[in-house]
Amino acid sequence: MxxxxxxxxxxxxxxxxxxxxxxxxxxxxxxxxxxxxxxxxxxxxxxxxxxxxxxxxxxxxxxxxxxxxxxxxxxxxxxxxxxxxxxxxxxxxxxxxxxxxxxxxxxxxxxxxxxINWLSSLLPQNPDLPPNQHYQRDQTNETEHIQEIAHDLIDKIIGNKPVEKLRRDEKVEMVRFMEQKGIFLIRGTIDRVAEKLNISKVTVYSYIEEIKEKNNKG
The missing domain is CATH 3.30.450.20 (PAS domain)
Incomplete structure (x- = not known):
């Protein structure tokens, strides 16, 4: 030193x-x-x-x-x-x-x-809010907005590649990247990937499981 x-x-x-x-x-x-x-x-x-x-x-x-x-x-x-x-x-x-x-x-x-959690537990809690149609509609719109962003990301990741010519390992690598970035935490993204890669949802799930197994072994 x-x-x-x-x-x-x-x-x-x-x-x-x-x-x-x-x-x-x-x-x-x-x-x-x-x-x-x-x-x-x-x-x-x-x-x-x-x-x-x-x-x-x-x-x-x-x-x-x-x-x-x-x-x-x-x-x-x-x-x-x-x-x-x-x-x-x-x-x-x-x-x-x-x-x-x-x-x-x-x-x-x-x-x-x-x-912080202990102090928060001492504060009065908000009463249950009555059903509010406007509030529920806002929540739906927010979910749709998040899904739109996720779908756009998926489209950009896959790009304009001719999916019918992609090798299996290339598709797995795309799915791996999406999994690492948390894209599949958003509802509807499995369907989008299956559609864009021209494979079934079952195949997408199998790719994800394969990736997780390799990560666990690694």
Whole structure:
């Protein structure tokens, strides 16, 4: 660890002490990316260990639309045991303006969420609303709007390709992409994909099951 990184150790300590037990701070030396973690405070939050590499630097920081002025603030990820972590990352530069490190702040939101839920339970609840035809119609219109967007996405993913000439693996790959993006969570999308790919709904379901099985094995 060089002197520039060492200057951030008191910063890491004071952040962790200010925000408490559920706040983890991780200091990275990006001149050794394969083992970039050089210092941690409260590392029980995510289990980060000195000698490990970075995880979210590319996807949640450098490629984030919120990345500005050498930092990305308030992005979220889940730990392996399902806890939601609120995170912010600041890049560290040397006097030559080269990025040589990063300071990451990870806050376990579990206690915060539990407290919010408990406080919400103390508030008066809204009484059951009587049936309202106008409200129901608005809900229907909203669902139709979401389906329209989903169908448009499906059309763009499949494009103008002659589906009769597509190989099975090409169709499976399209379905895989849609599954990863959550498109099939929207009602009616299975029918749309079956129609566009000129296959049955049963075949679409079989593709999805095949994809999930491979993901589980992988």
């Amino acid at each position: 060089n002197s520039i990184h060492e200057q951030y150790i008191p910063v890491a300590e004071v952040i962790a002490k200010t925000f408490g037990h559920d706040c983890e701070v991780v200091l990275h030396d990006l001149t050794v990316p394969q083992s970039s973690v050089v210092y941690t405070v409260n590392n029980h939050v995510t289990g980060r260990q000195v000698g490990q590499s970075f995880n979210h630097l590319i996807t949640d920081v450098l490629l984030s639309q919120n990345f500005t002025n050498d930092y990305s603030a308030n992005y979220y990820f889940h730990t392996e045991d399902g806890r939601l972590i609120k995170s912010s990352t600041l890049l560290i530069r040397n006097p030559d303006k080269k990025v040589i490190g990063a300071l990451c702040i990870n806050i376990d939101t579990t206690r915060i969420t539990e407290s």
